Amino acid sequence: MKIIGHRGARGLAPENTIKSFQKALEHRVDMIELDVRVCRDGVVIAHHDPYLLDPNGDKHMIEDHSYPYLLEHKADLATFEQALTTINRAVPIYVEIKPNEPTKPIIKIIQDHLDKGWQPEDFRISSFDQSILLNIREGLPEIMVTVLEKWSGVRASRRARQLGTAHILMNQRWLWWGFIRQMTRSGYRLGAYTVNNPKQAAKWQKHGLAAIVTDYPDLFEK
Numbered sequence: 098m099k100i101i102g103h104r105g106a107r108g109l110a111p112e113n114t115i116k117s118f119q120k121a122l123e124h125r126v127d128m129i130e131l132d133v134r135v136c137r138d139g140v141v142i143a144h145h146d147p148y149l150l151d152p153n154g155d156k157h158m159i160e161d162h163s164y165p166y167l168l169e170h171k172a173d174l175a176t177f178e179q180a181l182t183t184i185n186r187a188v189p190i191y192v193e194i195k196p197n198e199p200t201k202p203i204i205k206i207i208q209d210h211l212d213k214g215w216q217p218e219d220f221r222i223s224s225f226d227q228s229i230l231l232n233i234r235e236g237l238p239e240i241m242v243t244v245l246e247k248w249s250g251v252r253a254s255r256r257a258r259q260l261g262t263a264h265i266l267m268n269q270r271w272l273w274w275g276f277i278r279q280m281t282r283s284g285y286r287l288g289a290y291t292v293n294n295p296k297q298a299a300k301w302q303k304h305g306l307a308a309i310v311t312d313y314p315d316l317f318e319k
Contacts, residue, residue: 098298099308100317101191102126103291104145108312113143114173118183124314128221129184130191133177139202140164141177147195149174177206186219191310193245194233196226204236217241223266227256234260243288250276257285266290266310269297274304281305 105117106124113131121129132145136159148156151170159167168174175183177192184190194203207220222233223243230242243264246253248271257265265280269289280287281304288308292298295316298309311317 098302098306099127099288100314100319101128101130101288101308101310102314103130103310103312104132104143105129106312106314108293109315111173113145113175113180115175115179115183116173118175118180121314122184122187124318126188126314127308128189128191130193130223130310131177131180132193132195133198133203134159134195135199135202136164136167137161138163141202141206142167143175143177143180145195177203181206181210186215189219189221191221191223191243194222194224194226194229196224196229198226198229200229200232200236204233207237207240211239221264227259230256230260247271250280254280254283254285264288266308269309272301272306274301277301277304277306281307 102121104112106120110117110120118129131143133141134144135141148158149167149171150156157167157170217239220240221243222240223245224230225245233242242260242262243266244253244256246267248268253265263284264286266288269292272289277287286307290310292309292311293313
């Protein structure tokens with residue numbers, strides 16, 4: 098079973114920051130998951146929400162502002178390229194593209210790294226937005242894509258078939274051993290997010306769970 102650090106290691110350091118990615122590597126994860134969004138000036142950043150909160154609690158919408166402006170309000174705001182430099186092919190990078198984000202600048206960064214010698218296996222792309230994954234399939238056909246799904250196995254399977262992928266990542270709240278076994282027997286590589294209980298993960302692994310995304314990779318360190 099693969100251990101994927103959630104937004105780096107968000108239970109051990111501020112999420113989607115360089116410190117969080119370094120902490121995940123320190124605890125020997127198999128992959129590092131991060132979220133990406135695109136600023137008004139086209140800079141791709143590692144950030145989960147469509148806005149950031151500054152120390153005063155004020156919201157700043159990502160799509161409305163440039164990276165230098167946002168950096169003034171969040172000093173540890175990392176760019177996607179800075180994240181790639183930090184991880185530097187130590188483990189594959191599990192990139193979640195948030196819904197409705199433009200894919201062109203993200204595709205360009207990944208393609209630039211492939212041109213510099215990175216391998217398709219260094220990346221995994223996931224999204225809840227099917228149109229984004231279809232764009233990735235067209236723009237980066239060699240990169241593996243993963244269907245992100247909150248609760249519906251039927252919808253996840255349908256999306257996976259459309260994309261030609263066997264990889265699905267679902268919310269752990271709706272999983273049970275029978276469903277995991279059924280999906281595995283149907284040929285899918287099913288993962289679960291966000292799993293912070295090693296005993297639960299071990300039980301599900303026996304029934305075929307292929308991966309977990311966790312806030313606390315130290316609990317699963319090999």
